Amino acid sequence: MQAPTITLWQSPAEGRRAMISVTICSPSESLTAPWDDLVLRASPNPFMNPAGLQAAEATDFATVRVLLAWEVGAETRRLVGAWALHWRRVGGVLPAILEALPHAYAFQSAPVVDPHYVDQVIPAFLDAIEQDASLPNAVTLRSFDGESPAYAALRTALTGKGGVAVEVKRFDRPVVSPVFGVKRSGSTRKKLRQDWNRLSALGQVAVVNDRSPAGVAAAFETFLALEAASWKGAQGTALACDPIDTAFTRRMVLGLAARGDASVAVLQIDGRPIAAQVLMYCGTTGYTWKIGYDAAFGKFSPGALLVDHITEQLFAAGFQAIDSCSAENTFMSQLWSGRRTMVDLVIDVGPRRSLGFVVELARQIGLQRLRELRNRLRNWQGAATAKKLAVRPYPATSR
Structure with missing residues (x-):
C-alpha cells in the first residue's frame, strides 16, 4: 500500500483554533487504542470497528480505506473521527467509487466523530478524499443516519465546497431505548x-x-x-x-x-x-x-x-x-415503536460531476426502482394468496 496521505485543515473548535490532520490508511491493529478512546465520546457505529475492518482486509472480502481525523497542536494527538470506506469497481468495468458501508454486511455508513469536532472533521474528510488522487470523488452512502450531526455537517460541507449530494431513498429503522420504544x-x-x-x-x-x-x-x-x-x-x-x-x-x-x-x-x-x-x-x-x-x-x-x-x-x-x-x-x-430516519445518497466531493458519480447515481436509482417493483409484486402476490385462502362461512343448509 502507498504511504498514508495527510491533509491538514484548520477551523475553530471548542472556542479556539484547532488543527485537524486526516490520515488515510488500511485497517491495522494500531488503530485499536485510539478507537477505544474515540467511542467513549463519539456517535456509535460498530461497522467502523478496526477489528471488523481488519477481518475484511485479511480475507480479501473488501478493499478498505480508513480516514482518521486527529486533533493536533495540543499536548498529545487525539483521534476525533474515523470513517471506513470500501474502494470498489462494480463489475470490474464501471468507474471506481467509494462505498461508505465498508463491506457487504455493514448496515450503518455514518462516520464515528467526536460531537465537539463534527463541523471540522466532516469537511476535512471530504477535502482528504478530493485531494487523494488514488481515491474516487464519488461516494455512495447507504443507511446513513439522517438524524445524526454528521449528516447535517455533510450537507453543509458539500454545499460550501461546491460538491453535490443526491438523496436516493429515505426510510425508518426500528430502534429502542430504555425509556422509549x-x-x-x-x-x-x-x-x-x-x-x-x-x-x-x-x-x-x-x-x-x-x-x-x-x-x-x-x-x-x-x-x-x-x-x-x-x-x-x-x-x-x-x-x-x-x-x-x-x-x-x-x-x-x-x-x-x-x-x-x-x-x-x-x-x-x-x-x-x-x-x-x-x-x-x-x-x-x-x-x-x-x-x-x-x-x-x-x-x-x-x-x-x-x-x-x-x-x-x-x-x-x-x-x-x-x-x-x-x-x-x-x-x-x-x-x-422507536424509529430513526436513515438516508441513502450519492455524493461527489469535487466541484465537477465525475463520471463515477453519474454512473453510480444512475445505478442506485435503477436498483431502488427495481426493489420497489419487487416489493409491489410481493405485496400483490401475498394479497392474492391471502384472498384464496380466506375462510368464508358456508351457506346455511336444511339437512
Missing part, C-alpha cells in the same frame, strides 16, 4: 407472553448470551447452522452458502468478540438451540446484526421472543439504545 402493552406484548408460555410448556426455556470468546465462537456456529437450515439456506442467501462470506463473517465476529464487541444470544429449550441472534456493541449501543431460528418452532415466534428478552438483558446491563440494523417492514417494527 419497548411495547409494554397491547396485542404484541400479549402474543409474546402467550408464545413464551406455550413454548415453556414443552420444556425448560432459557436465553443464553455467553460473551466469552469461546462462548461466542460456539454460538456463532450454532447461528450459521440455524440460518443454513432455514429458508435462507434454501434460497442460497445464508452465510454458510458462500465460503467467502462464511470466512469473513466468522473472522469478523470472533475478532469483535475478542474485544467484547460481539456475542451471539441463543434461545434454548431443554438445551436445544432454536434461535440465535448475533449482536454487536459500540459504546452503550447494541446492534441486532443477524438472526436465525429453527423453522420447526416457527409457530412460537422464537426470533421475536429472543430479541424481546435480549432487549431487557442489554438494558439491565446498562446499554442505552439498540439498533435493529433492519428496515421498517421486519418483525423488529412490531416489537419496537
Whole structure:
C-alpha cells in the first residue's frame, strides 16, 4: 500500500483554533487504542470497528480505506473521527467509487466523530478524499443516519465546497431505548407472553448470551447452522452458502468478540438451540446484526421472543439504545415503536460531476426502482394468496 496521505485543515473548535490532520490508511491493529478512546465520546457505529475492518482486509472480502481525523497542536494527538470506506469497481468495468458501508454486511455508513469536532472533521474528510488522487470523488452512502450531526455537517460541507449530494431513498429503522420504544402493552406484548408460555410448556426455556470468546465462537456456529437450515439456506442467501462470506463473517465476529464487541444470544429449550441472534456493541449501543431460528418452532415466534428478552438483558446491563440494523417492514417494527430516519445518497466531493458519480447515481436509482417493483409484486402476490385462502362461512343448509 502507498504511504498514508495527510491533509491538514484548520477551523475553530471548542472556542479556539484547532488543527485537524486526516490520515488515510488500511485497517491495522494500531488503530485499536485510539478507537477505544474515540467511542467513549463519539456517535456509535460498530461497522467502523478496526477489528471488523481488519477481518475484511485479511480475507480479501473488501478493499478498505480508513480516514482518521486527529486533533493536533495540543499536548498529545487525539483521534476525533474515523470513517471506513470500501474502494470498489462494480463489475470490474464501471468507474471506481467509494462505498461508505465498508463491506457487504455493514448496515450503518455514518462516520464515528467526536460531537465537539463534527463541523471540522466532516469537511476535512471530504477535502482528504478530493485531494487523494488514488481515491474516487464519488461516494455512495447507504443507511446513513439522517438524524445524526454528521449528516447535517455533510450537507453543509458539500454545499460550501461546491460538491453535490443526491438523496436516493429515505426510510425508518426500528430502534429502542430504555425509556422509549419497548411495547409494554397491547396485542404484541400479549402474543409474546402467550408464545413464551406455550413454548415453556414443552420444556425448560432459557436465553443464553455467553460473551466469552469461546462462548461466542460456539454460538456463532450454532447461528450459521440455524440460518443454513432455514429458508435462507434454501434460497442460497445464508452465510454458510458462500465460503467467502462464511470466512469473513466468522473472522469478523470472533475478532469483535475478542474485544467484547460481539456475542451471539441463543434461545434454548431443554438445551436445544432454536434461535440465535448475533449482536454487536459500540459504546452503550447494541446492534441486532443477524438472526436465525429453527423453522420447526416457527409457530412460537422464537426470533421475536429472543430479541424481546435480549432487549431487557442489554438494558439491565446498562446499554442505552439498540439498533435493529433492519428496515421498517421486519418483525423488529412490531416489537419496537422507536424509529430513526436513515438516508441513502450519492455524493461527489469535487466541484465537477465525475463520471463515477453519474454512473453510480444512475445505478442506485435503477436498483431502488427495481426493489420497489419487487416489493409491489410481493405485496400483490401475498394479497392474492391471502384472498384464496380466506375462510368464508358456508351457506346455511336444511339437512
